[in-house]
Amino acid sequence: MYRIYLHIRTALDHTAPAGWVLHERVLFDYELLYVKEGHIIVTVGDITYEGVPGDIFLFKPRERHSIRLAPGSPALRQPHIHFDLIERPDSPEVKISFKPIDQMSEQELRWFRDDVLSSPPMQLPSRVRLRSSALFESMLLGIVDGYERKLPFYETNVKGMSIQLWTQLMRELYWQEHEHVLTNMEALQAAKLHLSRNLDRRLSVDELAAASNMSKYYFIRSFKGAFGVPPMKYYQSKRIEKAKQLIQFTTLPVTEIAQRLGYPGIHAFSRALRMAEGVAPTYYRGKDR
Numbered sequence: 231m232y233r234i235y236l237h238i239r240t241a242l243d244h245t246a247p248a249g250w251v252l253h254e255r256v257l258f259d260y261e262l263l264y265v266k267e268g269h270i271i272v273t274v275g276d277i278t279y280e281g282v283p284g285d286i287f288l289f290k291p292r293e294r295h296s297i298r299l300a301p302g303s304p305a306l307r308q309p310h311i312h313f314d315l316i317e318r319p320d321s322p323e324v325k326i327s328f329k330p331i332d333q334m335s336e337q338e339l340r341w342f343r344d345d346v347l348s349s350p351p352m353q354l355p356s357r358v359r360l361r362s363s364a365l366f367e368s369m370l371l372g373i374v375d376g377y378e379r380k381l382p383f384y385e386t387n388v389k390g391m392s393i394q395l396w397t398q399l400m401r402e403l404y405w406q407e408h409e410h411v412l413t414n415m416e417a418l419q420a421a422k423l424h425l426s427r428n429l430d431r432r433l434s435v436d437e438l439a440a441a442s443n444m445s446k447y448y449f450i451r452s453f454k455g456a457f458g459v460p461p462m463k464y465y466q467s468k469r470i471e472k473a474k475q476l477i478q479f480t481t482l483p484v485t486e487i488a489q490r491l492g493y494p495g496i497h498a499f500s501r502a503l504r505m506a507e508g509v510a511p512t513y514y515r516g517k518d519r
Contacts, residue, residue: 234315234393236314237314238389239313239326241309241310241311242311246305250306251297252297252298254295255295255327256293256327256329257291257292257327258342261311261313262311263288263308264309264363264370265283265285265287266309266367268303268307268308269300269302270297270299271299272297274287281357283363284367286399291342292345309370323341408455408456411452411456414442414456422456424441425468430492432492477515484512
């Protein structure tokens with residue numbers, strides 16, 4: 231997974247009049263365009279899309295695209311941002327392109343960013359339709375407002391808001407692909423909380439699945455889809471995390487810590503810690519105290 235260090239090149243809330251056309255071009259960076267008002271026709275490569283209020287378009291480096299207002303649409307309101315997903319030393323120098331690639335200079339050809347959004351693990355489509363766009367719209371307009379006001383430390387503020395926006399978009403797309411997770415999220419959150427609060431008990435998947443009103447295998451699949459790990463692996467990681475805290479920040483004997491966390495004995499506890507962390511319990515005793 232790439233580490234995201236966004237560089238916001240510009241952020242605008244632009245209204246284009248009837249008849250407006252953006253002729254085919256390629257960008258050095260990414261552009262995220264949100265259709266707030268109007269109806270547009272967008273061509274990306276050889277594929278044509280319609281854009282209506284609430285739609286998001288993502289234009290990627292080197293990707294041919296053009297935009298025009300649909301017949302009868304009086305105007306287009308398009309809050310949008312240009313950005314580098316991963317900030318580079320030359321990010322402040324790079325301009326916004328309005329050219330096709332065959333009209334670019336040698337210097338401009340060196341400005342192209344790497345496109346990391348056209349392949350896993352962060353592959354994104356050119357058009358995104360959200361289940362509900364209200365939160366995303368509010369976040370995007372907040373970025374535009376912060377960029378335009380340019381109050382002290384606005385760069386840090388805008389970057390932080392942009393990362394939140396990006397997280398919201400990725401999360402929304404994830405939910406669209408895992409509807410079963412979203413449908414059961416309340417029950418899954420309750421199961422996760424139950425695991426975290428009962429580290430001293432020997433819990434079972436059958437018990438958790440029954441409490442969540444799901445079959446065992448459906449529960450495991452849904453839990454992993456929601457939180458990235460199977461339920462019992464999450465449970466074991468929380469027990470190990472708690473054990474490390476108790477060893478490091480208390481004077482409790484290791485045998486008592488093992489007992490408090492539901493291990494049948496010191497040997498089982500030591501074995502679990504070695505498997506998870508590669509060290510014995512004594513490694514954490516007195517560390518950073």
